[in-house]
Amino acid sequence: MDRKLIGKRVVRNEDPRLLTGHAQFVDDVHLPGMLHAAFLRSEYAHARLLKVDVSKARQHPGVVAVFTAEDMGKDWFPGPPLVSPPPTVKDVVFHSRRQVPLAKDKIRHAGEAIAVVIAESRYIAEDAVEEIEVEYEPLPVVLDLEQALQPDSPLVHDDLESNLAARLSQKKGDYEAARRQADVIVKRRIVIERGAAAAMENRGIVAHWDAQSEHLTIWDTTQAPIPIRNGTAARLGLSEHQVRVIAPFIGGGFGPKIMMFYPEEMVIPWAAKQLNRPVKWIEDRRENFYATTQERGQIHDVEMALSRDGRVLGLKDDFLHDTGAYDPYGLTIPLNTQSHNMGGYDIRNYSSEFKVVFTNRIIATPVRGAGRPHGIFVIERMMDAAARELGMDPIELRKRNLIPPDAFPYEHQIIDQAFAPLILDSGNYKAVVDKALEIIGYEKFIKEEQPRLRREGKYVGIGVVPFIETTGVGPYEGARVTVEASGKVNVTTGIGTQGQGHFTSFAQIVAEQLGVKVSDVRIVTGDTSEFHWGTGTFASRGAVVAGSAVHAAAKSVRQKVLKLASKVLEAPEEELELEDGAVRVADIPQKSISLGELAVLANPLRGAVEPGTEPGLESTSYYGPQYGATAFGTHAMILEVDPQTMMIKIRRYVVAEDCGTVLNPLILEGQIHGGVSMGLGNAYYEKLHVDENGQLLNASFADYLLVSSTEMPRIEVAHLETPSPLNELGAKGVGEAGAIPVPALFAQALENAFYDRKLEVLEMPLSPNRLFELLREAQENEKSV
Amino acid sequence: MPTTFDLTITVNGTRYERSVEPRTLLSDFLRHNLGLTGTHVGCEHGVCGACSVLMDGQPVRSCLMFAVQAHGHEITTVEGLGTRDELHPIQQAFQEAHGLQCGFCTPGILTTVKAFLEQNPNPSEEEIREALSGNLCRCTGYQHIIEAVELAAEKMRG
């Protein structure tokens, strides 16, 4: 299909507002009479809550109210489960334990909210928090995933028999049979630790109850405004139409802002209604480290069965997953890990059981990648270990096992995070790998450059890692497209947006159909009063799922435009074209009518219309895929390590990706760059250090290191396009792709840089210190051999 | 009641007289007292750079200063660069090079870049990376930001 706007490097519609400081973020909302909230948070990770005395805080000048769990009375109850366990899997164990608005009786993680102070200013509210007196009885802390499952472990939830939150196993083929046939069995233990999502904007919420109209308005830094509206209405006994949730501009999401309901989301709207005054709460950075969800804690015991000639006959991966103190997000993350465990490889026999474990840490919910980086880390580390064992080139081993282009759709015979069958819809995997190899110059590096650099005393290594990303999952999204009397087009959709450029990519989709300028298409997202069907922005699904709904609505409006214009211009529809904001007869340019005029004709103020006529040039459409579209990519890098300081320098970084039809390469590349920077953090910089009491030791940006401009390499991106057959646009998601392969890639490049030192990396994140230790251990092992 | 301080301050060319508590942060003062919410707060401990504004032309972190410390000084915030219809060349360059995604870090980056390009109108990539190393961005991976600064420098050299 010949496309004019889709696939073009269109600059973004939303930028002027953001660049001039006029875009509204939640903390920019200011309402007359607004009060400010601050939370008292637990100092202990695990304790009985004996007494909370708020009497002094209530006396503090400027304090309007202080609430504890007791004060909420019958309105105190846990949040709803966000994702329930899969109904279709046999023998699944799942204990749902959800977070509470304010802790009662027991504390389950450091930073859990105990009380809220609401005052005339944030400064006063924070002062008064200091005056709350709490008596705790500290309990032994549950942190280690394996110890947590021992029979003598203390319990995070006293009513359960153990800290096991869930257990699920999935099988494909017959792993045991594959194992018996194998020439080589490779076994490893792989440990992945937590990091923070660390969006630049912390969370926040403003709630305004208008007693006269009995209407609640909430501004929330959420990725899912519609579920927040519906859930809030249910909590407060209101009609869904009495609640409006606005997710305005959001300063980065990356996953944790899809979590719901956070305690603050339960408390602040309730308090605003109690007090009959608007209440604002804005999280500070320290709170963000303690109270915003995190991800990535898992321990894997993996086994790979191979034939001598490098065919992977089977894979077995049993793992533990840390869900933290509660498990509102169900099994999404570990299911994603299982779905990515086989990467883009044709592996016929697979067996995996995971156990989800309660610990005294903040809840784990998806963070950019959401279990996928773990799956890819595991399979790719195993590939490298196997290549060494077989004495085979690691890239050759991978190529021998990639799913061939004629095997699509490729059914994995397990279920994914959406409980849909894991089917890889389309792809040309080998071509993508070859592209990355070609750009980075793999052969030449290995044969010529590396030996030369080594002679110069430089430790430089190369890594190449292919990966899949399941994206664009259901259930559905919707959109409404309206041509207005001005001739401009308004589009509303339910998903939220956190910087992905939806204001532009969706506008491109509509402009393509209606022949208007991209800048004449106004996109409204994240306001439930504009559109109230949909779920939210997660799983790299915005462009695919909401984009497809926008596309369908735009096409349907195009039909209406053509039908009406054909009547008005007295010409058959086939002869009409939409261009420059008007409809004209193909060969007679003077015979034309503007979209604005047509919109007026479609919505007459007087006169009779034909029965069954719908007014206006407007259409609403929905799109729900049966299963997700799966993107594929390969990252390659050349990494130099200073063998004295263990500081690293990335000399080259190449991304070859295939995410189907590209809507806007500028935006796509931006998504990839950002993903890679987070992935590098996960590989070498970002580790949450927790002491034996469950206290975070680096809860600030001074101590928790995000990648800055001086660490980031320049990234070379190449696109290949295998359109997805699952949607008309042919799109696959890309939002998380950049982050997924980076830790695996980094590990491979490090091992390659120290090829003669038997370094093996089986954990993430690393750090210069940790790398130093690993090299020393490798050296000692070699001596003792 | 806490004591207050009578503050005179010029922000984006407009002179304001306000009485503030001495402990009021400059970032809070700009955002909540003056309603200039373009300046963002990402960490409130001086690391992320989102709150950067110019004081007498030099970048400062408004979360690390009390408003009273800006008494008698001139402040420039992002609202003092261009307007929506007439973007400053740096803002134009950021749009053209896609130097922002969520836009939360952007105001602090724009003010930092303004001061930087005034001092160094023809910077190398190395120098740009160095100049931006105190501004965290979680979305972009910096590459398009760096390209935006190169483009802005070119535009401003004319």
Ligand code: FES
């Ligand atoms: S908010 Fe001031 S440096 Fe982060």
Ligand code: FES
């Ligand atoms: S654009 Fe989102 S933090 Fe920089």
